[in-house]
Every structure is written in structure tokens, then in C-alpha cells.
Amino acid sequence: MRAKIIILLASVVACGAVAATALEASGSQVVGLRRLTENEYRNSIADIFGKQIKVQGTFEPGIRIGGLTAASTAVLSITPGGFESYSKMADNIATQVVSEGHRKQLISCQPKSAKAPDDACATQVLSHYGFQLFRRPLTAEELRSRVALVRTMTKSSGDFYAGLRYGMATLLQSPEFLFRKEMAIPAAGGTLALDTYSRATRLSYLMWDTTPDAELLASAQSGELATPAGLEKQVDRLMASPRLEVGMRAFFTDMFMLDTFNVISKDSLFYPKWAGPMAAAAQEETLRSALDLALTKNGDMRELMVTRKTLINRSLASIYGVPFSFNGEWAPHEFSPESGRSGLLTQISMLAMFSHPGRSSPTKRGVAMNEILLCEPTPTPPNNVDFSEVNDETGPLKTVRERLMAHAADKTCSSCHNAVDPIGLSLEGFDTIGGRRERENGEMIDVSATLAGKSFHGAEGLGKFLYNSPKFPSCVARKLYSYANGLNSEEVENAAFKGGLDAFQKSGYRLRALIKGLVTDPKFFTASMEAHAKAE
Amino acid sequence: MKLDRRFLLRGMFHGSAATMMVPFLDCFLDSKGKALAATGQKVPTRFNTFFFGCGLTKQLWVPKTAGQNYETTSQLKPLEAYKSKLNVFSGLRIPFDDNPNYQHWSGVAAAATGISPTKNGQFDSKTIDQQIADVISRGARYKSVAAAASGNPKESYSSLGGLNTLPPETTPLALYTRLFGPGFQDPSSGNWKPDPAIMVQQSVLSVVADDRKRAMMNLGASDKARMDQYFTSVREVELQMATQLQRPELTAKVAIPPAPTNDMLVNNALPNIRKVVPLMSKLGAIALATDQTRVFNLSVSEPASQIFIPGDSLGYHQSTHEEPIDPVLGYQPRVAQYNVHSMELFAMLLGELDGIQEGDGTLLDHSLVYAFTDQSFAKIHAVDGLPILVAGGASGRMKGGFHVAGDNSTVSRVGLTVQKAMGMSIDSWGINSMETKSPFTELLA
Numbered sequence: 017m018r019a020k021i022i023i024l025l026a027s028v029v030a031c032g033a034v035a036a037t038a039l040e041a042s043g044s045q046v047v048g049l050r051r052l053t054e055n056e057y058r059n060s061i062a063d064i065f066g067k068q069i070k071v072q073g074t075f076e077p078g079i080r081i082g083g084l085t086a087a088s089t090a091v092l093s094i095t096p097g098g099f100e101s102y103s104k105m106a107d108n109i110a111t112q113v114v115s116e117g118h119r120k121q122l123i124s125c126q127p128k129s130a131k132a133p134d135d136a137c138a139t140q141v142l143s144h145y146g147f148q149l150f151r152r153p154l155t156a157e158e159l160r161s162r163v164a165l166v167r168t169m170t171k172s173s174g175d176f177y178a179g180l181r182y183g184m185a186t187l188l189q190s191p192e193f194l195f196r197k198e199m200a201i202p203a204a205g206g207t208l209a210l211d212t213y214s215r216a217t218r219l220s221y222l223m224w225d226t227t228p229d230a231e232l233l234a235s236a237q238s239g240e241l242a243t244p245a246g247l248e249k250q251v252d253r254l255m256a257s258p259r260l261e262v263g264m265r266a267f268f269t270d271m272f273m274l275d276t277f278n279v280i281s282k283d284s285l286f287y288p289k290w291a292g293p294m295a296a297a298a299q300e301e302t303l304r305s306a307l308d309l310a311l312t313k314n315g316d317m318r319e320l321m322v323t324r325k326t327l328i329n330r331s332l333a334s335i336y337g338v339p340f341s342f343n344g345e346w347a348p349h350e351f352s353p354e355s356g357r358s359g360l361l362t363q364i365s366m367l368a369m370f371s372h373p374g375r376s377s378p379t380k381r382g383v384a385m386n387e388i389l390l391c392e393p394t395p396t397p398p399n400n401v402d403f404s405e406v407n408d409e410t411g412p413l414k415t416v417r418e419r420l421m422a423h424a425a426d427k428t429c430s431s432c433h434n435a436v437d438p439i440g441l442s443l444e445g446f447d448t449i450g451g452r453r454e455r456e457n458g459e460m461i462d463v464s465a466t467l468a469g470k471s472f473h474g475a476e477g478l479g480k481f482l483y484n485s486p487k488f489p490s491c492v493a494r495k496l497y498s499y500a501n502g503l504n505s506e507e508v509e510n511a512a513f514k515g516g517l518d519a520f521q522k523s524g525y526r527l528r529a530l531i532k533g534l535v536t537d538p539k540f541f542t543a544s545m546e547a548h549a550k551a552e
Numbered sequence: 553m554k555l556d557r558r559f560l561l562r563g564m565f566h567g568s569a570a571t572m573m574v575p576f577l578d579c580f581l582d583s584k585g586k587a588l589a590a591t592g593q594k595v596p597t598r599f600n601t602f603f604f605g606c607g608l609t610k611q612l613w614v615p616k617t618a619g620q621n622y623e624t625t626s627q628l629k630p631l632e633a634y635k636s637k638l639n640v641f642s643g644l645r646i647p648f649d650d651n652p653n654y655q656h657w658s659g660v661a662a663a664a665t666g667i668s669p670t671k672n673g674q675f676d677s678k679t680i681d682q683q684i685a686d687v688i689s690r691g692a693r694y695k696s697v698a699a700a701a702s703g704n705p706k707e708s709y710s711s712l713g714g715l716n717t718l719p720p721e722t723t724p725l726a727l728y729t730r731l732f733g734p735g736f737q738d739p740s741s742g743n744w745k746p747d748p749a750i751m752v753q754q755s756v757l758s759v760v761a762d763d764r765k766r767a768m769m770n771l772g773a774s775d776k777a778r779m780d781q782y783f784t785s786v787r788e789v790e791l792q793m794a795t796q797l798q799r800p801e802l803t804a805k806v807a808i809p810p811a812p813t814n815d816m817l818v819n820n821a822l823p824n825i826r827k828v829v830p831l832m833s834k835l836g837a838i839a840l841a842t843d844q845t846r847v848f849n850l851s852v853s854e855p856a857s858q859i860f861i862p863g864d865s866l867g868y869h870q871s872t873h874e875e876p877i878d879p880v881l882g883y884q885p886r887v888a889q890y891n892v893h894s895m896e897l898f899a900m901l902l903g904e905l906d907g908i909q910e911g912d913g914t915l916l917d918h919s920l921v922y923a924f925t926d927q928s929f930a931k932i933h934a935v936d937g938l939p940i941l942v943a944g945g946a947s948g949r950m951k952g953g954f955h956v957a958g959d960n961s962t963v964s965r966v967g968l969t970v971q972k973a974m975g976m977s978i979d980s981w982g983i984n985s986m987e988t989k990s991p992f993t994e995l996l997a
Contacts, residue, residue: 049775074726076719077705079673088715091774093781095718096695096788103789107753158763165759169752182752186759191767191782199770279704281819285862373820373858374865396655396672399933 045208047543048198050089050502053078055266057194059226061109064148065122069112073105082504083387084270084495090502094194106188113184114177127176133167134176142166142183150192151228152213153237162186196221200543208543212236215247215541222500222535223254225266244536251535255528261307264527268306271495272360272388274299276369282449283374289335290368290449297331298365298450304346306360310527317492317525320360321389322479324351335364335451356445356452358479361385364450371448378420378440385439389482391491391505394432415456417441438465442478489525493517497534512539595910595918596691597947597974598840599684601664601849602901602923603709604894605656605857606872606930608939609883612891614642618957627888630895634902634943636953637916639995641940641966643958647985656855656926659935663924664709666964666982675711680922680967682712684974685847693735693795695788696847697839699727701828701897702858703818709924710849712781720851724812724831731839732808737800738842746797757790805909806838820858820867822893829897833904841908841915852897855926859890872930884931898923902943917945922970940966946973951995962986969995 052060054075061071076098078085094102113122123141127134142162146154154162162183170179187193196217203209210218213228216236220228228236232250240246254260269275277295284290304327309315328349333340338349351357360366370384371377386392420437423429442465447453454461463474472481482488490510497513498505519533520526534540608627615622622640624632631638646653646662654661654672661669664679678686681696689695698720700707708717721727737744764783771779812831817824829852836848853859853868860867866874868890875884905916923941928934940963945952950973958965964982969991971978980989 044770046769046771046775049771049778074719079706079715091715091778093716093778094785095712095716095781096785096792097719099782099785100789100792103753103757107756155766157766161759161762165755169755182756185756189756189760190763191779192763194782195779279706279858281821281858281860283821283860283862283865286865372865372870373860373867374863399653399655 043202043208044211045200045543046197047200047208047210048090048196048214048502050196050198051092051094052194052196053085053089053266055225056221056227059224059262060149063226063229064145065109065113066118068118069109071105071109073101073108075101080273082498082506083273083391083393084499084505085275086270086499086502087504094191099189102194103185103189106185107181109188110181110184114181119177123177123180130176131174132176133170133179135163135167137176138163138166138170138180138183141180142187145184146187147233148227149187150190151196151217151233158192198543203542210541210543212239212241215241216250218500218541219250219254219535221263222267223251223263223531224257224259225263226259248536251532255531261311264307264310265303267496267499268303269299270499271492272302272306272365273369273384274302274365277365280369281373282368286374287447287449289451291331294331294335294364294449295368297329298363298368300346301326301328301332302360302363302365305363314526314528317520317527317530318483318488321358321482321488322476323359324353324355324357325349326351326363332364335449337452356475358475360389361443361479361482362446362450362475367443367446367450368448374448376416376440376444376446376448378416378437378444379433380440381443382436382438382440385482386436389491390485390487391494392435392487393506394436397432398428415444415459415461417444417462435467438467439478441465442472443475445474489520490517492527493520493530493534496530500534513537515539595947596688596843596846597949598846598848598915598919599681599688599974600836600840600847600901600905600919600921600944601681601709602898602921603660603707603849603851603853604897604923604925605853605855605859606868606887606890606894607659607925607927608891608894609888610929610937611883612888613640613939614937614957615640615955618955620953620955622955627891627895630892630899631902631941631943634899634906634916637906637945638902638941638943638952639950639954639956641942641956641958641963643937643960644940644963644966645936645958645960646938646963649984653933653935655933656930659926659928659938660709660855660924662935662986663938663940663963663967664711666967666986666988668984668986674715675713677713679709679711679713680970681710681847681849682718684971684976687976688974689846690791691795691798692843692846693792694730694845695792696849697721697727697730697836697845698849699832699836699851701818701825701832701850701852702820702854703828704820704854704858707851707854708849709851716781718849720849721832723818724816724828724835725814727832727835728809728811731835731844732811735796736808736844737796738808744799750793750796754790754793757786757793761786761790800843806841808838808842809834820853820860822859822861825852825859825897826893826900830900830904833901836901837904837908837915840905840919841910850901852894856930857890859893861890869930872927877931887930894925898941905944913945916943918947919944920946920950920970920973922967936960938963942966942970946975949973949975949997951997954995956992956995961990962988964988965990965992972996 058071061069079088081087112118125137125140127137143154143159166179166183169182170176198214199211200208201211213236216228216232220226220232235241235246235250241250277299282290309319326349327346329345330340370380383394386394423433442463444461445463465472470481472478493513493516494505494508497516498508513534515537516530516534520530523529613625613627615625617623646668648668651668651670657672658668661675665675665677667676669676685696696710698708698710698718700720700722703722705719705722708720711717721730768776768779818828832850836850839845840848857868871886875886877883878885905919906914908915910918921943925939928937964986965988968981968988972991973996980987982988
């Protein structure tokens with residue numbers, strides 16, 4: 017009996033030894049430590065244990081750095097309150113997994129007696145789930161301490177599954193699960209490159225927003241993923257799957273800052289139409305229309321700036337002022353040319369998130385569009401700027417345009433405002449919740465603008481301007497690269513994502529080409545030590 | 553044989569509530585007779601912070617007289633009922649040295665850490681509430697608790713330093729659940745026994761903590777610090793569990809309220825904030841009274857306050873920049889209105905703390921409340937004369953009723969005074985030009 021256990025443990029240890037070697041190999045370095053986001057956590061649990069396992073708990077928020085919250089996963093840690101929550105969730109999930117209702121499906125072996133320790137079965141279960149949760153095999157020591165805990169707990173409770181629950185719980189609250197460790201090992205030419213498990217992890221969270229599946233882990237384990245052919249095979253597989261939509265949904269949510277809705281409010285006195293579900297609907301419209309273009313139609317991403325096609329539901333239709341006679345929830349809609357609508361720029365989400373509770377804000381919209389679409393963040397204004405003349409609504413300057421144009425006259429203001437205000441002013445045909453309007457304080461709204469020497473009119477003019485700007489595709493590439501690697505997009509070098517951008521351009525700006533171009537670039541998995549050091 | 557914790561805990565799961573040979577846990581079980589009695593136990597001094605964005609209006613809040621007989625100005629009127637338990641500080645400044653004055657940030661960070669921040673949005677050290685919690689919170693269930701009345705999870709000015717703020721509870725229900733939901737042990741219930749499930753969880757945490765060495769391998773400096781923070785958090789939860797294995801010490805003359813309803817709207821609209829603040833304050837006060845925590849942090853807005861009065865299309869922050877200064881009054885009238893609301897919200901917190909009787913006084917008498925903001929004059933992002941208010945008696949160590957007219961000395965003097973009143977053995981606070989060794993001794997009893 018003991019011999020059997022020893023043999024079993026030996027084989028497991030041999031498995032574990034793979035990762036141990038990587039870690040102890042001289043010159044290996046952890047080049048990324050990325051806290052799982054809430055969605056990544058939930059999706060990982062669902063994929064490892066099944067959707068029927070409930071996950072209930074609070075997650076600490078991320079912080080936007082360089083326009084992306086993904087960058088903060090590389091910088092934040094876990095506070096005591098955060099860990100307390102993870103600890104409770106871990107126990108809760110483990111309890112469900114070993115419960116009578118789930119154990120047949122989820123526990124691959126049966127103990128000889130349900131009332132006594134069975135190290136062989138405990139080892140089997142913990143190695144299996146440990147591998148999936150840590151995204152690499154457990155080391156001998158990691159396994160040993162947990163099998164010992166299961167044995168102890170089984171003995172004192174008289175219940176194998178109770179013991180197993182606690183072993184499982186230790187895996188679920190370990191930093192090896194909660195953080196994605198990106199491990200780099202020495203590679204050809206004196207560089208460091210990500211080990212295969214780290215590659216699998218990075219690919220999977222980018223493409224599917226979840227933990228690497230069995231096939232991806234196997235290709236990491238065998239080393240196939242480290243070969244160009246092996247990589248391409250997995251990349252094609254991941255991209256062909258409908259799950260790519262989940263990954264890209266997470267990317268667009270981050271890039272378009274859709275979580276801004278969580279912290280803005282609208283004044284219900286002025287805008288009674290704006291109710292609770294509106295924010296969620298607006299987010300959903302943006303995601304659906306972007307994904308439809310990017311993945312379903314495999315279209316030119318620049319269309320986002322000009323298209324009049326979108327998908328809306330009944331609540332959004334009421335703000336857009338269009339009829340809605342569809343049986344399902346989400347219907348494709350094409351705005352008429354007279355509507356003045358132009359792609360993402362005039363979706364309720366963008367117009368509402370970057371405005372005040374009671375009025376629109378050309379400056380906020382301009383700042384947001386510059387940062388989101390052109391990767392041009394705006395510096396903070398000088399401390400003692402005097403807004404009063406510029407924003408007195410009862411004075412002779414009636415529209416916000418007239419008030420903002422006063423900035424153009426002042427050199428300290430104009431350097432930034434000339435790059436920001438024209439964007440917002442061209443969008444002034446839409447109020448703070450995204451509804452169309454023609455007049456402000458009785459005056460007709462003038463939506464003409466000049467940006468970088470080019471003049472245009474209204475949102476359509478702005479859309480065409482952005483459509484033709486090379487900064488937009490470059491920004492998309494920069495943001496996707498930064499998102500994939502948890503980097504501050506403002507500090508990433510052009511060279512880092514050039515491969516992806518070239519592929520993007522060559523393909524006619526198809527997102528799929530960008531994704532593939534980025535991840536198959538030979539530089540993608542080389543450890544960006546400089547970038548990592550910069551993030552510190 | 554080494555007596556490690558797991559060895560000792562082995563026999564206890566589902567077993568008898570037996571004695572444990574771990575030093576800091578004596579036997580508090582009824583069978584042993586004299587349990588740690590609640591009466592006669594000295595009540596700990598508690599610490600609170602209250603954050604409100606966009607400051608006050610100098611002409612309307614700073615009393616002309618200094619010292620204890622100052623006149624109640626119009627913006628301090630909402631706090632009149634607590635005047636004898638309140639100290640207000642004017643005329644203090646923030647010497648920046650080489651650091652910029654980050655808009656809506658430097659004031660916050662300087663007041664909270666005594667250090668003018670080198671990066672926008674970051675604290676250069678632990679904030680004052682955490683520094684105090686490190687000393688006073690041992691024995692309470694939670695080291696500290698934070699709440700944000702606007703519902704924004706990013707509005708927390710309680711931090712371990714850097715970017716990591718301690719996340720606030722963002723609705724009254726969430727705060728209630730944290731404090732009085734699962735895991736709450738009512739100190740006044742007669743049948744208390746240590747929960748064996750907690751001992752089990754300690755064993756689980758032990759295994760997690762054992763992985764520390766390997767987890768830290770081959771990490772760069774900042775990742776090491778982050779991993780270290782993770783393990784510190786594990787340790788804190790272990791300590792929390794150890795506390796829960798002891799009979800709760802305090803009896804408080806408070807009833808635990810029923811859970812708030814789930815449908816309370818929590819956002820930046822002022823009427824909603826005015827409903828949420830008293831509720832969160834009440835829950836916080838009861839938590840302090842029942843030793844769920846000894847440090848409670850309440851924030852009503854972000855520094856560039858997004859609070860708005862429905863019907864005011866500008867809102868608070870935009871008003872501070874865009875409302876003209878009235879040529880006759882010499883200040884911004886609408887902004888001044890918003891300022892007064894901030895003081896009324898502060899009064900709500902003080903009211904809840906003062907409303908709980910504790911021994912020979914109230915919870916407020918046994919606390920300090922440190923109220924701070926981001927700007928002295930939000931229009932131009934000035935911080936000179938940053939308003940700070942400190943309420944509470946610190947269990948007799950802090951006198952009240954003063955207007956301290958600071959002489960352009962550094963704002964960190966208040967933080968130093970506060971920590972001394974809390975009983976911390978600290979001689980100086982702050983760094984570089986903000987370093988101070990001079991508390992306001994006239995306030996210290």
C-alpha cells in the first residue's frame with residue numbers, strides 16, 4: 017500500500033519538478049505579477065469547476081493607469097480586506113466542489129473510506145486542481161503541505177471530503193492563483209523569455225479572459241507552445257472560438273473606460289429619462305456594436321468612427337429618439353444621415369460618461385476622446401486658472417462654445433485647449449445623456465471645429481477626421497499591447513507593438529489581424545525587463 | 553519536538569472546545585469561571601477620519617478670534633452643538649519642497665500622511681488612520697473599516713501607501729453586512745463559545761502562509777513588496793481570527809439595528825448623500841462601540857467633489873471653478889452653500905458618535921475624529937490655510953473648544969497632535985519641510 021502511494025507521489029513529484037526547475041534555474045526572473053481581475057477570477061473558476069459553482073464576494077477595484085485598468089493589475093497588491101474576501105470565497109468554492117451534489121463530477125477519485133484519510137486520492141485531486149489553478153504543476157512541497165493538511169483535517173473530522181475541502185481552499189486563496197506570475201527563463205541570444213506556462217497564461221487571459229484550458233496547458237507542458245508552429249496552432253484555435261468575444265469584450269470595456277459609469281450620476285431633475293438600467297444598456301450597446309464590427313463582420317475598425325449602424329434596446333431607443341418595434345431585446349439600427357450620429361463618438365455611452373450630471377462638457381469629451389482613441393492624454397491645467405468669465409451662463413457669452421473660445425485667446429490655455437475643445441465642440445449637438453439638440457440657451461449650436469489645421473463640422477466631420485488619422489489605429493495597437501501585458505500605455509515604445517500594427521494596417525485594420533500580429537511577433541514573449549522595471 | 557501551530561490545532565476540529573497552548577489566547581470559557589469580564593475593562597480610544605472634498609470658504613468659516621472663546625461662524629454653525637468637543641485649525645500651510653501642488657491631491661495626502669506627495673494620486677506613506685490602527689487595533693475584530701457615502705469604490709483615503717487604498721464599503725447594506733453580517737459575534741449574547749470553524753480556518757491560513765518563501769523567489773523589488781503586502785494581509789486575517797476566538801470584551805448600550813434595505817440609491821446627488829451619511833455613521837459608531845473595529849474612515853466625496861444638488865447643472869466641483877466671485881459678497885455664494893452641506897454631513901457623524909453612551913461619557917468623548925479636505929480655496933487649487941477639524945476627547949487626552957489660528961506652520965502639526973492624544977509614542981511626524989516636533993500643546997490634556 018505504501019509502495020503504491022510512493023510510486024504515485026513520485027510520478028506527481030516528477031511532474032512538479034518541471035516547474036521547480038524553471039523557478040530555481042539560474043537567471044530566471046519573475047517579470048510580471050498580475051492580480052486577477054474580478055472577471056478573470058470568475059471566469060477561471062467557472063472554467064475549472066463548472067458554471068454551477070457560485071462565486072459570491074467583493075473584489076477590490078482596479079485603477080486606471082495610462083487609460084487602462086489592466087495596467088494596475090501589475091501594480092496593486094491585496095489589502096487585508098481584499099484577502100479576507102478571497103479567503104471566504106475560497107472556502108465557499110471549496111465547500112461546493114466537495115459537496116455531495118458536485119463530488120461525482122468534480123472529484124476524480126474515491127477514497128477507500130469516506131471517513132478516513134486517503135493520501136493517494138487527496139494527492140490526485142490536489143495535483144489536478146493545483147495545476148489548473150496555479151497554471152503550472154504544483155511543486156513537491158506545495159503538494160506535500162496540502163496533502164498533510166487534508167490528512168489532519170480528515171482525521172479530526174472523520175470525513176474525507178471535509179478534509180479535502182480545506183486542502184482545496186488553500187489552493188484558491190494562494191497568491192499563485194490570485195496573481196498571474198509571469199516567469200522568464202534564459203533564451204537564445206542572452207535574452208530572457210517567458211516560460212511556456214506563462215505564455216499560455218498570457219494568451220488565454222488576452223483571448224478568452226480566462227485561465228488556460230487543458231489543451232493550452234498541454235501544449236505548454238510539452239513545450240509545443242514554444243515553437244512558432246505550436247504557437248500559431250494555439251493562437252488560431254483560440255481566435256476561432258466564440259470565446260474570443262469574451263476576451264475582446266473585456267478589452268473594449270477597459271479601452272473605452274466603460275466602468276466610468278459606476279462613478280457618474282445624472283441629474284434626474286433635468287433628465288428624468290436617465291434611469292438605472294440606462295447606464296448598463298449604454299455600455300452594452302458600445303460593446304455589442306464594437307464586437308459586431310471587430311469579430312463578427314471582421315471589418316475595418318476605423319468604421320467605429322463613422323458608422324451609423326449600431327445595436328440598441330428599448331431604453332436606448334427612447335434617448336436616441338427612434339422607434340423600437342422589435343420582439344427581442346437588442347435590435348440592429350441604422351441612424352439616418354440627418355441624425356448627425358457618427359459611430360462610437362455619438363453613442364450614449366461616450367457622450368454621457370464624459371459629461372456633468374446636468375450639462376454636457378466639451379472639454380471632458382475632448383479629453384476622453386483624445387486619450388481613448390488617439391492615446392493622447394491631456395496634461396492637468398495650471399493651478400490658478402480663472403474660469404469665471406468663461407463660464408458665466410448669465411453673461412453675454414451664451415453658448416459653451418463662446419465661453420470656451422475665450423481659452424483660445426490665452427496662450428497658457430490654448431496650448432492644450434486647442435487640441436481638446438474642438439472635439440467636444442463638434443459633439444455639442446448632443447446633450448449630457450446623449451440626446452440630440454439644436455439649441456443651447458436659445459442660441460443655435462454651432463458644431464464647426466478646427467483641429468490640427470483641419471476644419472470640420474459636427475460629429476460626422478469629427479468622425480471622418482479621426483477615420484483618416486493614423487493615430488487611431490496606432491492607438492488601438494498600443495492599447496491592445498499594453499492590455500495584454502499589463503503595462504502603462506503611455507510608457508510603451510512604438511517598437512514593441514510595431515509587428516502588430518503593421519499586420520493591422522496590411523489587413524485593412526482588422527482587429528483579428530492585430531491580435532494575431534501582436535502575439536505572434538517574436539518579441540511578444542521576450543521578457544520586457546525594461547518595461548517591467550519602468551512600471552516599478 | 554517543535555510545537556508549531558498546526559500540531560496544536562490538530563485535535564480540535566469538531567472536537568471539544570479545549571484549551572490551547574497559544575500564548576495570546578487565554579481561556580475565556582465559562583467553565584473556567586472568571587472569564588474576561590466586560591465591566592471594569594478600560595474602554596479603548598477610537599480614531600475616525602472624515603473626508604470632504606473642495607474645502608470651505610475662508611471668509612465664512614475662519615473665526616476672527618483664536619483660542620477657546622471664538623465666535624461661531626456661519627460655516628461652523630452646523631457643528632455648534634459639538635463646539636466644546638471640537639477644535640478647528642486655520643492658517644496652516646503645506647511646504648512642498650520640490651514637489652508640485654497636485655490639484656485636488658496634495659492637500660489630501662499632506663493632511664493624511666504629513667508628507668507632500670511626490671506622485672499624483674499616491675500617498676508617500678501609510679495614512680494616519682493606519683499608523684494609528686497599527687497601535688490601537690490589536691484585539692478589535694477589524695483593524696479598520698472604511699465607507700464611501702457616494703458609492704464610489706475608489707473614494708478611500710485610508711492607505712498602506714502608494715496606490716493601494718483600503719477599499720471602502722460603498723452602500724449602507726454592504727457596510728452593515730461587513731460589520732454585523734456573518735462572522736459578527738454579539739458581545740451581549742450569553743452563550744458565547746469559541747467557534748471551532750475559526751480554528752480550522754487558521755490551519756488553512758497556516759498552509760497558505762507556509763508558501764511564502766517560494767512565492768517570494770526571483771521577484772524584483774516592487775513585486776516583492778507587493779507579495780509581501782499579500783502575506784501581511786494574510787497575517788492580519790490570522791490575527792482577526794485569533795481575536796474572534798476570544799470572548800468579545802465590550803458591552804455597549806447599543807442595539808444592533810436591522811439590516812438596511814437594499815434599494816437605497818447611493819450616488820453623488822446631495823439628497824442621497826444626506827440620507828446615506830447618517831446611516832453609515834450610525835453603523836460605524838455601533839461598530840466602534842462593539843469593538844468590531846477601533847478605526848472608522850468615512851468619506852463623502854472625491855477630492856474634486858462630484859456632489860451635485862439636483863437642478864444645479866454645474867455641481868460642486870465645477871462651481872468652485874466656474875461660479876464668479878460675487879463682487880459684493882467677496883465669495884462664491886453657491887460654493888459656500890455646498891461648503892455648509894459638508895459641515896452638516898460632518899455634524900451627522902459627530903451626532904452618531906456622541907449619541908452612544910459609554911461609561912462616564914459618550915463614544916465621541918472616547919474618540920478622535922480627524923476631518924480633512926483637499927483644498928483651502930478650490931477655485932485656484934490653493935492649500936494654504938487648509939481647513940482641518942478635530943473632534944472628540946480622546947478619552948480625556950484632548951481638550952476641546954479651540955480655534956487654533958496656525959501661524960503658517962505646517963499642517964502636519966495637527967496630525968502629530970492627534971497621534972499624541974491617541975497615546976502613540978511619537979516625537980515627530982512628517983518629512984522634510986513638513987517634519988514637525990511641535991504639537992499644539994494647548995490642546996493636549
